[in-house]
Amino acid sequence: MPDQLIAGNWKMHGTVAWSLALVEELKHRNLDALNAEVCICPPFTALYAVHQALRGTEIKLGAQDVFWKDQGAYTSQIAPPMLTELGVSYVIIGHSETRGRFGVPEPDFTDEILRHFGENDATVNLKVKAALLHGLTPIICVGETLAERQAGQTDAVITAQVKRDLQGLDPAEIGCLVFAYEPVWAIGTGEVCDAPEANRVCALIRRIATELCGEENAQGLRVLYGGSVKPDNAHDLLAQPHIDGALVGGASLSAASFAEIVSHAHKIANHRNNGA
Numbered sequence: 001m002p003d004q005l006i007a008g009n010w011k012m013h014g015t016v017a018w019s020l021a022l023v024e025e026l027k028h029r030n031l032d033a034l035n036a037e038v039c040i041c042p043p044f045t046a047l048y049a050v051h052q053a054l055r056g057t058e059i060k061l062g063a064q065d066v067f068w069k070d071q072g073a074y075t076s077q078i079a080p081p082m083l084t085e086l087g088v089s090y091v092i093i094g095h096s097e098t099r100g101r102f103g104v105p106e107p108d109f110t111d112e113i114l115r116h117f118g119e120n121d122a123t124v125n126l127k128v129k130a131a132l133l134h135g136l137t138p139i140i141c142v143g144e145t146l147a148e149r150q151a152g153q154t155d156a157v158i159t160a161q162v163k164r165d166l167q168g169l170d171p172a173e174i175g176c177l178v179f180a181y182e183p184v185w186a187i188g189t190g191e192v193c194d195a196p197e198a199n200r201v202c203a204l205i206r207r208i209a210t211e212l213c214g215e216e217n218a219q220g221l222r223v224l225y226g227g228s229v230k231p232d233n234a235h236d237l238l239a240q241p242h243i244d245g246a247l248v249g250g251a252s253l254s255a256a257s258f259a260e261i262v263s264h265a266h267k268i269a270n271h272r273n274n275g276a
Contacts, residue, residue, distance in 0.1 A: 003035065003036055004037070004238060004244055004245040004246075005037045005038075005039065005222055005246075006038050006261055006262045007038075007039040007040070007041060007092075007224065008039070008040045008041060008253075009041045009092060009095075009248065009249050010041060010042045010064075010252060010253060011064070011249065012043060014046060015046075016045060016046045016049045019043075019050055020046075020049055022253070023040075023054065026059065026258065026259065027053075027059075028255075029256075029259040029262075031057075031262055032057055034262055034265070035270055036262050036269060037058075038059045038262055039060040039062045039089065040059060040062065041061075041062035041063060041064050041092055044063065044064070044078060047061065047063060047083070047086045047088065060089040062089065062090035063078070063083050063088045063091045064091075064092050064095070065078065065092060065095075065098065065127075066078055066079070066080055066083060066091045066127055067079055067080075067127070068123070068126035068129070070130075080130050080131055080134035081134060084134050084135060084136065088136060090136065091127075091138055091139065092138075093124055093127045093128055093138045093139065093140050094119060094124035094141045095119075096143055096182055097117070098117040098118075098119040099117075099119040099120065099124075099141075100118045100120055121160075125165055125166070128140060128177070129169065132173050132176070137176065138178065139247065140165050140177060140179050141179075141182050142161040142162060143181060143227070144158065144183055144184060145184045146185035154201065155201075158208075159204070162179070162208045163208065163212070166209065169212075171212065171213035171217045174217060174218070174221065175213050175218050175220045175221050176220055177209075178221075178222045178223075178224060179205050179221070179222070179223045180223075180224040180225070181201050181202050181225055181226070181227075182225075183227050186227030187227050187249065188249060188250065189228060191228055192227060192228040192233050195233075195236040195237050195239070195240050198237060198240065199241065200242075202242040202244075203242035206218065206221060206223050222245060223243065223244050224244060224247045225237050225240075225243050225245075225247070226246060226247030226248070226249065228250075230251045230261075231257050231261055231264070234261040235267075238261075238264050238265050239268050
C-alpha cells in the first residue's frame, strides 16, 4: 500500500505573499521527516512562487483544476503544460465546488455553497486523460449531495461518477490515480462523515476501480477522504483500512492544523509498518 497522501486544497485563499508565508511555516514543521506524502494546492497565481519556495523539500505541488486542451482560444483556462512547467505533480479534478448537477434547477448564484461552474463527469473524464498524458496525477473528487444521501442514493451516485470519470482509460492508468471521496454535504460545513461510513464508501470506490482495471493494476490506487477534515477527527478517519489519506480544505490554511493532520498519518503509518 502506498504512503498516505495528505493534500491541502487552499481554494481561493491567499495572495502570493500570504502563500509564501504559509510555506515557510510548513517548512519549519519539518514535514519531510514524517512518514506521509504531502501536497499543497495553492491558487494558480501563487504556483510559481510556491514552487520556488518548495525547492529542497519533499512537499509536492498541486493545482486546483486543469483544462483538457494544450493550447487555444480558451479564455481563462489553464493547460496541462502550463502546470508541468511550474513543477506541479498533482491536480484536483471534479471538486464539488466546480461540478454542476443534472436535473437541478438554475442555481442561486448568491448561495456560495452551490456548485456553479458547470463541471460534469464528461469534462472530468477529459481532464483526467489530459492530466495523465502530461504526467500529472489527478485527484478525482466524487461525492453525493445531502438529498442524494437521504434518498439512499449514495452508492448509486458514487458508482456512476467513478465509472463515467474513468471511461476509456487504460487499466494501467487507473491504478496510478487518486480518488477523493468528498460528500458534498460535508465540504466547508463543519459536518464530517463518520469514519466507518467514510471507510465503506472509500472501499466502494476502490472496488469499482479494481473491477475496471484489475487487482494488479489497482495496487497503486489511493482513495482519500475529504470534507471538514480537522486535527480532531483526522486520526479516526486515517486509521480506517480503506482510507489512504485526506484532501484537507480549511484546516490546510493553518500550518499548525495541517501539520497535525500529517502527524496523524505518520503515526498510523508507523503503527501499521510495525505490525501492531
